[in-house]
Amino acid sequence: MDSLKQANQLLTAFSKIVNTDKAKPYKKEQGYKVGVDLGTSSIVLVVLNQQDSPIFGAFEYADVIQDGLVVNYQKSVEIVQRLKEKAEIALGFSLKMASGAIPPGTVGNNKRVVANVIESAGMEADNLIDEPTAAALVLNIHKGGVIDVGGGTTGISIFEEGMPVLVSDEPTGGTHMTLVLAGYYKISIEEAELRKRESKKEQENFAIVKPVVQRMAAITANILAKHSIDPLYVVGGAAHFSEFEKEFGRYLKQPVYKPVYPQFVTPIGIAMSSQLSKE
Ligand SMILES: Nc1ncnc2c1ncn2[C@@H]1O[C@H](COP(=O)(O)OP(=O)(O)OP(=O)(O)O)[C@@H](O)[C@H]1O
Ligand SMILES: [Mg+2]
Structure with a gap:
């Protein structure tokens, strides 16, 4: 592409x-x-x-x-x-x-x-x-979907002919992944935030936060049920995990693309x- x-x-x-x-x-x-x-x-x-x-x-x-x-x-x-x-x-x-x-x-x-x-x-x-329109400019999307997984929310926007035709923003983001890690390891939120970003612990972390990723994918599936679209791109800091787009793609049963440095x-x-x- x-x-x-x-x-x-x-x-x-x-x-x-x-x-x-x-x-x-x-x-x-x-x-x-x-x-x-x-x-x-x-x-x-x-x-x-x-x-x-x-x-x-x-x-x-x-x-x-x-x-x-x-x-x-x-x-x-x-x-x-x-x-x-x-x-x-x-x-x-x-x-x-x-x-x-x-x-x-x-x-x-x-x-x-x-x-x-x-x-x-x-x-x-x-x-x-x-x-999302800002993200679409970088990705040069005329027709497609952008899923922006930031700190606080998962924002989904669907573009047709270069215009957003459907947008949504749901309160599940990277912060929720941090909370799950904090709970699992019984550590503070600050420690969990640091741990989440440690590349050496990435696989282990991803396995623990996977239910949050699936929840984000479920939010996306609800929007796609109203308006299906291809291609799909995922951006935002919380999408950093290398397995993130694969897990999303598996859940949504369609390919999901992620640019480098999604944040x-x-x-x-x-x-x-x-x-x-x-x-
Ligand atoms: N290496 C990493 N691995 C996992 N998560 C990361 C990594 N780097 C950043 N994040 C997470 O990405 C999130 C921030 O993403 P981003 O910078 O896109 O958000 P934001 O634009 O500040 O927030 P929002 O768009 O929700 O207002 C935080 O939850 C942060 O913990
Ligand atoms: Mg953002």
Whole structure:
């Protein structure tokens, strides 16, 4: 699949620069794009050049969002400010404008809060895109489904002719996997979170969290019963387990594709959706 290959190249390039505090050489006259992803478990800032190649990336783990809502406004603003400053030092110019994203179905004030965080951090709020549409931009999906398994939720979006025709967001995410591990090993949530990410323990961990993965697949099956679609892609940090898409595919009885570094798909898509800013 060419579009997956392209997405993987982009994600690999991003993974090489993220949190290095270094920027890629950049031609001033061409313009740049900025995306800010306020997630349940991390806040990510992405800067792309005119060709949508990453020139800067940084993130911080954070617990300022719950169920897609900003629960700690001040802290969110401080983190975005810090990420912006790092970008400006590395790039050598100040960021004027950034796009943000909202979970599908967010309306009114909650939508405004994301724009307010960006503005309080000293940038103009550009486009507010919904998260799955951002992911679809990176994966270049015209027709297909995106399953975004983040910290708090499993979001499913179905696209036909490049437009989302069915979206849902259910409260089962990576946090639930952590809780299952904490319960199984009788350890704290913090310890379980660390253990979950240890690559050496991956097989053992996956066997324990498998019921959570099956629950996520069941949520997806309910949506597919309303509107079947192929191909299906899984993104989001909780999809990191190497067996994740295979288990999903087995449950759904259709192939499920996963790009590399699935946690960076939505943040990069947010930046892609932004207008080009000039210095
Ligand atoms: N190596 C890993 N193995 C397993 N899970 C991981 C790994 N790395 C991150 N995760 C999990 O991924 C989840 C975060 O994913 P992601 O960064 O996509 O979420 P988010 O965008 O912050 O949250 P949301 O989209 O729900 O608001 C967390 O639950 C985290 O524990
Ligand atoms: Mg997310």
